[in-house]
Amino acid sequence: MDRSDIVNKKKHRGLKIFGVIILIILMLVIASAVAGALWYKNSLTAINPEKCTNEKCEIIHFVVKDGDSTASIARQLEEKGLIKSSLAFRAYMMLEAKDTTIKSGAYDFTKDMSVQEIIKSFNEGAKAKTFQIMFLPGGTLANISKRLQDAGYKEEEINNAFKKQYDHPLLKSKPASASLEGYVYADTYEFYTTATVEEILTRTFDEMYQVIKENDLEAKYRAKGFNLHQGITLASIVQSEAGIMDEQDQRAVAQVFLTRLKNGSVLGSDAIIAYRADQLNPNRDKTDMSYLDTVTCPWNSRKCAGLPTTPISSPGKTALLAIANPSNTDYYYFISGYDSEGKLKMFYARTEAEHNENIKNHCGNLCEKL
Numbered sequence: 001m002d003r004s005d006i007v008n009k010k011k012h013r014g015l016k017i018f019g020v021i022i023l024i025i026l027m028l029v030i031a032s033a034v035a036g037a038l039w040y041k042n043s044l045t046a047i048n049p050e051k052c053t054n055e056k057c058e059i060i061h062f063v064v065k066d067g068d069s070t071a072s073i074a075r076q077l078e079e080k081g082l083i084k085s086s087l088a089f090r091a092y093m094m095l096e097a098k099d100t101t102i103k104s105g106a107y108d109f110t111k112d113m114s115v116q117e118i119i120k121s122f123n124e125g126a127k128a129k130t131f132q133i134m135f136l137p138g139g140t141l142a143n144i145s146k147r148l149q150d151a152g153y154k155e156e157e158i159n160n161a162f163k164k165q166y167d168h169p170l171l172k173s174k175p176a177s178a179s180l181e182g183y184v185y186a187d188t189y190e191f192y193t194t195a196t197v198e199e200i201l202t203r204t205f206d207e208m209y210q211v212i213k214e215n216d217l218e219a220k221y222r223a224k225g226f227n228l229h230q231g232i233t234l235a236s237i238v239q240s241e242a243g244i245m246d247e248q249d250q251r252a253v254a255q256v257f258l259t260r261l262k263n264g265s266v267l268g269s270d271a272i273i274a275y276r277a278d279q280l281n282p283n284r285d286k287t288d289m290s291y292l293d294t295v296t297c298p299w300n301s302r303k304c305a306g307l308p309t310t311p312i313s314s315p316g317k318t319a320l321l322a323i324a325n326p327s328n329t330d331y332y333y334f335i336s337g338y339d340s341e342g343k344l345k346m347f348y349a350r351t352e353a354e355h356n357e358n359i360k361n362h363c364g365n366l367c368e369k370l
Helices: 003-043 070-079 086-095 115-124 141-150 155-163 197-214 217-223 228-242 247-263 270-280 317-324 352-368
Strands: 060-064 105-109 130-135 187-192 333-338 344-349
Touching (some): 060 070, 086 115, 105 115, 130 141, 155 197, 197 217, 197 317, 217 228, 217 317, 247 333, 247 344, 344 352
């Protein structure tokens, strides 16, 4: 066998090996493609293959916020166990979905829904059963209980939720014996119809604590000699006395109270006395001024110096901020009354004589009720 034959045989053998390698690679590519296609198809199916009945369906709430990206939504769906793969969900949205619209809102999903069914729900828009409830600044637990009852909650459930001891940073300086008065942050909220009263209250705690953290109120209250509970208590008094006024009036009223506390004087807030009188007798005659004498310490702010043991209402954001940033004034008295045009406003005084003159000229029938 000459040299050329040997070379040809080697070339032929090399081509056969190369062909085998190419065939193997091709088979691997085809197998991978088939496996990928099977994986993709399976990833689009429901977590639970059998449709659940209404009695056995586990409802999973899902919220899409304005601005949420497809990647973020896919990741959250996978984390909640609603889809098998966020990657497959995104691939379907890019390659196959006829409508890629995802409307913001609250959804109720079940684990027997496929990717296609979930996307169809997103296209159609939120259909989860929710309700709105509004708690007003200056409201008390009695007001809050009424709103919760109007929303369908039972009085016993509400009372039990009010009495519960919550592990929340907002409440860390609240005495264990104190109620939740003042800690239900005033705002408008949306909840699922399955929400418990405890979940509703916790959400309001979260909202108030967020305001406190964002504005460093705990440190600012501490600089004025208050813990968080005391700062919220004073803010609630400002809210009850000047909540319907503007931010500047709330800051001025805060200055009056801070000055009086610093001097060891009584606060002289009839709102505190009225709150206690309402607790003692919710159906009382508000023109009966005898409560000025019968309400005892620490609630009789005309006779007793210092703060009451609890807030007297739910303070709004401006009232909370007013304690940390009072006005730069030197007033010692204030009243709410009517100006010459009959408009309600605050009148301030530095001396008792000026204050009495304001009462005479502006108080009117506001001073006839407690």
